[in-house]
Amino acid sequence: MNILNSPAPAAGGNGNHKNLEACSIVIFGASGDLTARKLIPALYHLFKDGLMPPTFRVIGFARREKTDASWRQELRTALDQFSRTKPVDDKVWAAFAENIFYCIGDLTDDAAYARLEKQLGTFGNPALRDNLLFYLAISPSQFGEVVEQVHRSNLLKRDGPGWQRLVVEKPFGHDLASAEKLNHELTRYAHESQVFRIDHYLGKETVQNILMFRFSNSIFERLWNRESVDHVQITVSEKIGVGDRGGYYEEAGALRDMVQNHMLQVLSLIAMEPPVSLEAEAVRDEKVKLLKSIRPLSLDDVAKQIVRGQYFAGSVGGEMRTGYRQETKVKPDSNVETFAALKLFIDNWRWSGVPFYLRTGKNLPMSASEVRIQFRPTPNVLFAAQCGSHLDANALTLRLQPNEGISLRFNGKVPGTTIGVRPVRMHFSYDAEFGAYTPEAYERLLLEAIAGDATLFIRRDEVETAWKIADSIRAGWEGRSLTNREFYSAGTWGPIAADDLLAQLGHTWHEPLVIK
Numbered sequence: 001m002n003i004l005n006s007p008a009p010a011a012g013g014n015g016n017h018k019n020l021e022a023c024s025i026v027i028f029g030a031s032g033d034l035t036a037r038k039l040i041p042a043l044y045h046l047f048k049d050g051l052m053p054p055t056f057r058v059i060g061f062a063r064r065e066k067t068d069a070s071w072r073q074e075l076r077t078a079l080d081q082f083s084r085t086k087p088v089d090d091k092v093w094a095a096f097a098e099n100i101f102y103c104i105g106d107l108t109d110d111a112a113y114a115r116l117e118k119q120l121g122t123f124g125n126p127a128l129r130d131n132l133l134f135y136l137a138i139s140p141s142q143f144g145e146v147v148e149q150v151h152r153s154n155l156l157k158r159d160g161p162g163w164q165r166l167v168v169e170k171p172f173g174h175d176l177a178s179a180e181k182l183n184h185e186l187t188r189y190a191h192e193s194q195v196f197r198i199d200h201y202l203g204k205e206t207v208q209n210i211l212m213f214r215f216s217n218s219i220f221e222r223l224w225n226r227e228s229v230d231h232v233q234i235t236v237s238e239k240i241g242v243g244d245r246g247g248y249y250e251e252a253g254a255l256r257d258m259v260q261n262h263m264l265q266v267l268s269l270i271a272m273e274p275p276v277s278l279e280a281e282a283v284r285d286e287k288v289k290l291l292k293s294i295r296p297l298s299l300d301d302v303a304k305q306i307v308r309g310q311y312f313a314g315s316v317g318g319e320m321r322t323g324y325r326q327e328t329k330v331k332p333d334s335n336v337e338t339f340a341a342l343k344l345f346i347d348n349w350r351w352s353g354v355p356f357y358l359r360t361g362k363n364l365p366m367s368a369s370e371v372r373i374q375f376r377p378t379p380n381v382l383f384a385a386q387c388g389s390h391l392d393a394n395a396l397t398l399r400l401q402p403n404e405g406i407s408l409r410f411n412g413k414v415p416g417t418t419i420g421v422r423p424v425r426m427h428f429s430y431d432a433e434f435g436a437y438t439p440e441a442y443e444r445l446l447l448e449a450i451a452g453d454a455t456l457f458i459r460r461d462e463v464e465t466a467w468k469i470a471d472s473i474r475a476g477w478e479g480r481s482l483t484n485r486e487f488y489s490a491g492t493w494g495p496i497a498a499d500d501l502l503a504q505l506g507h508t509w510h511e512p513l514v515i516k
Contacts, residue, residue, distance in 0.1 A: 020450055021163075022055035023131035024120055028107065028146055029138035030060025030071070034169070036078035039135065042442035044079060047096045048089065051447055057099050057128055061116060063106045071102040084440055107142055113153040120155070130162025133449055136169070143168060144185035151189035158191055167196045167449050170261055172458070174251065175474070176467040183460045196449045197458040201262040203441025206400040206430070208456070210269045210371075211283075213398070213406065220396070223375065224350075230393065231355045231505070233372040234266055235512055237364040241311070241321050241490065242338065246329035254308070254340040258360040260470040264291060265458075266400075267356060270371055271346055280455040284462065291465040295345040302476025304504075307497045309339030310482055311363045314490035321363055321490040335482050338362040341498040342473075355505060359498060363490035368512035369400035392423040397513050405429040407513055 025043070027035055046052045060071055076097070079088050103119055105112020120129045132155060136143055147166065150156040156164045166186060173179030186195050201207060214221060223229070236258055242249045249257070268287040275282040297305065312323040324330060324338050339361030346356065375394040395409040405428050412424040448456050488495040493509065502508055 020053040021131055022053050022125055022127035023133055023450060024057040024059060024123070024128045025133045025135060025450075026059045026061055026103075026116065027135045027137055028061045028142075029136070030102070031062040031064050031066075032137055034137045035060065036075065037082050038440070038442045039137065039446070040075045041079055041082045041084065042440055042446050044088075044093065044096055045084065045440070045443055046447055048092045053450065055125055055128065057101060057120075057123055059101045059103050059116070059119065061103045061105060061112070063104065065104060066102050068100065068102050072097045072100050075100065107138065107145055107149070110149070110152075113149045113155070117153050117155055127162060130160075130164075132156070132162070132164045133167060134165065135167045140168075140171065140173070140182055143182060144188075147186060147189055156189055158189070158194075163194075163452065164190070165194050165196055165449060165452065166190055167198060169198055171252070171256065172197055172261075172463045173467065174256060176464060176471050179463050179467045183463065187460070192460055193454070195460070196454060197463065198445055199261050199265055199458055200441040200445065201265055202456045202458075203443075203445040204400060205444075206398070206404045207266065207269065208444075210266075210398065214270075215274050224373075226350065226352055226354050228375055229351075229354055230374045230376045231357060231507055232270065233357045233374065233510060234263060234270070234359075234370075235372075235509075236263060236266075236360040236369045237366060237493075237512060238360070238362050239316060239364060239367040241316075241363045242324060242327050242330070244328055246327040249327075249338070250330055250334060250336055253336045254338055254360055254362070255470055255473060259340055259342065259358065260466050261458075263358050263360060264466045264469065266369075266371065267344075267358065268462075270373075271351055271356070273348075273350065278455075280453055283455050284459045288459065288462050288465060290346065290348075291462065291469070293346050293348045293351075294469060295347050297469070297472045297476065299476045302473055305343040305501070306473050306476065307339075307341040307486065307495065307501050308337035308477065308482070309341075309361065309486050309488050309495035309498065310334075310336065311338050311361075311490045312487055314363070314492065316363055316365065316491040323490070324362075335477075335480075337477075339364075339488060339494045339498070341494065341501055343501055343504075355507070357502060357507070357509075359494065359509070361488075361494050364493060365491060366512060366514075368402065370512050371398040371400070372396070372510055373398075374507075374510075395510075399513060403429065403514070404431070 027039060029035065043052070043058060066074070076088070076093060079093070080086070101119065103112070103116045105115060120132075123129065134146075134150060134156070136146060138146065147156065168186065173182050214224060268290045272286040272290040275286045310324050311321070313326070314321060324336070325332050325334055339359070341357065341359040344356045344358065346354070373396040375396075377393045392409065392411060397407040397409070399405050399407065407428070408426045409423055411421050413419070414422050445456060483497070485497040485500070486495045493511065499509065
């Protein structure tokens with residue numbers, strides 16, 4: 001399991017941290033943007049860094065007319081644009097491209113899957129026929145068809161020979177009922193252990209480091225509870241607006257797009273109990289247990305603890321942005337949220353009474369992701385009584401992006417003859433300490449899927465538990481129009497209602513930390 005990260009291998013070296021078996025990677029939807037922008041660049045870099053299995057094949061499955069050669073050329077052109085290192089190494093690409101093939105076919109065509117099976121059989125090595133990673137880079141509405149077809153073609157089995165795995169992208173449904181239906185379709189012909197649900201956020205190095213930081217540092221772990229922590233703030237802000245994704249956003253909104261997946265994932269890692277081991281199921285058991293410990297939200301609770309917002313026209317970094325209701329494919333009277341703020345409570349022994357504040361939004365002043373652990377203030381004697389508001393509460397900030405690192409805020413005496421105090425910070429930067437090498441999320445996730453390590457992937461009960469939380473919030477919003485206090489100007493930190501939410505307990509939002 002790779003939360004305990006080893007140093008990055010040198011380019012071209014054999015830095016495998018797992019014993020990877022020969023396999024074939026079949027990408028359904030191979031003509032899409034995801035394949036060109038993320039999947040092939042990720043596989044190329046894994047190959048370049050000596051992390052792929054010694055023997056492998058990549059087969060693109062799509063209905064457009066292409067040859068192996070023409071698809072390889074398309075991918076090379078895309079790699080020149082999307083590779084994280086430039087220029088692309090011609091020799092490495094040439095060696096990598098020899099393993100890339102194309103299979104033409106419609107997802108509903110029985111004959112296409114017969115061709116796929118035949119093509120896999122031509123590779124000679126039995127492992128390339130039996131060890132199969134199916135990447136479903138297609139619409140969730142097509143998952144059921146593909147899973148049934150690969151099963152009928154004798155390519156997907158519950159039990160050997162070899163192994164077969166299904167990798168699927170979010171969204172995993174749009175509510176609990178659709179998620180349950182989707183999960184049923186995925187597991188009709190495969191075990192749950194064969195399904196790898198990707199949330200690319202979990203592939204980020206800094207997100208993976210949360211557990212390492214928590215459970216390998218005793219000075220912080222003993223403070224990680226209700227006795228020391230006053231409250232926790234998790235912010236995922238985006239400087240961009242909805243743009244040309246108005247049609248999608250009308251269906252999703254900030255709650256479905258960010259809170260139900262990314263933010264609840266981060267919350268579970270921040271607040272979960274220590275697992276009994278670093279095995280995948282032990283880690284995922286604790287994440288699910290944490291999500292199930294979140295206090296259920298009644299309709300009245302939603303009105304008091306959840307805030308939504310929507311941006312109107314304003315300036316972001318000196319650039320004028322249009323209002324959400326004026327975006328393409330957005331209804332002129334839309335009540336869809338582009339901002340969401342939550343106050344959640346976790347009803348377990350460790351976190352009883354500690355509020356967890358989550359917020360995310362579009363067209364905010366900056367793009368940043370961070371977790372701020374705000375510790376309880378000191379008693380109102382000695383320095384607190386003498387310095388008043390100048391004595392700040394200690395805080396620990398985990399910066400997930402950008403300027404990835406960790407900052408500790410504490411109070412220091414200002415030099416001089418009087419007792420003056422000022423908050424100061426200690427900073428740790430990943431780039432400064434470890435160098436600029438940070439693998440893309442898809443590199444890590446693809447490597448783990450090939451190795452069969454499900455730690456960084458989302459289990460069925462985890463998806464469904466998160467949807468229960470999101471559904472209870474949407475039920476509280478049902479039939480309610482946005483109020484004036486829920487609109488915010490593009491370029492600000494959200495609606496006034498979000499400030500009101502924290503003011504209930506005397507708290508205020510902290511802007512993401514900027515490290516220069």
